Amino acid sequence: MEYRKLGKTDMEVSILGFGASPLGNVFDECTEKEALETVAHAIDHGINFYDVSPFYGLTLAEERLGKALESKRKEIFLASKCGRYGLQEFDFSKKRILKSIDESLSRLKTDYVDLLQLHDIEFVDKSQILEEAIPAIEEIKSSGKARYIGITGLPVRYLAQIAREVEIDTVLSWAHYNLLEDEINDELVPLSKEKGFGLMNAAPLMQRILSDAPLPDWHRSPDEVKAMQPKLLAICNKYGVRLSDVALRYAMDHPAISSTIVGMNNKALVAKNLEAVDFEIPAELLDEITDLLAPVKNKMWFEGKPENNL
Secondary structure (H helix, E strand, C coil), rough: EEEECCCCCCCCCEEEEECCHHHHHCCCCCHHHHHHHHHHHHHHHHCEEEEEECCCCCCHHHHHHHHHHHCCCCCCCEEEECCCCCCCECCHHHHHHHHHHHHHHHCCHHHHEEEEECHHHHCCHHHHHHHHHHHHHHHHHHHCCCCEEEEEECCCCHHHHHHHHHCCCEEEEEECCCCCCCCHCCHHHHHHHHCCEEEECCCCCCCCCCCCCCCCCCCCCCHHCCCCCHHHHHHHHCCCCCHHHHHHHHHHEEEEEEEEEEEECCCCHHHHHHHHHHHCCHHHHHHHHHHHHHHHCCCCCCCHHHHHHH
């Protein structure tokens, strides 16, 4: 496993991060026994960064991760979030955030998280993020309940805008650095180098398009983007490799991104993702994929308040 420093923090995080949302049955059913075994297997094989949220499984993911980490807390870096608690439930008020961290710590069976992040900041007014939410997580950091603080979201330019105006330790951008998307490079990568915050990436498989798994009905990518999956699978099959290995290794190869977070909920999936860590993409294959995807590059959907989708 390769490890990279997360910005100016003291954390050396695994380039493959553990996304805990599937532990809360977000995509497929997962038993508690499977959840505990999955986390133990990941820790034993060098994955040391674990990302969760109260939103995932409506607190179930935090509860299961807490049980899994009870005897291994000091071996890993733990990140959780606040502000989003349901599909359309957002509360970034100071009162709710201060209550939220205590609830998360109780479920996670710990007295601190290494990183507390504002979850999907694009869904509320910018003024509330700057005037209430940021001061609240700063207070939590000062209290010792979180060692570092950060922000997460989908629209990369909005994340960059907020990161210019406040002092934070990390930014987590999802779905904006993978074989289909590279907009993280436009502003967030240079800004992370300028200001020193750690940069993380999530959804490197673009919610299954860049894998052999069937696409969920709720997938919001344009049809022409989703239509790339069978073509990509055919190219990879010609080279005798898995599309998911290519996609995950491509994402992890970005030198400015400390950790690429992938959802996992069983030991077999952990093992599969670990194989991608040691995988080397054939140059000719990457050239073919790049040519194929050029017409649909950076065709992203938007979420959140319209004024925040810059």
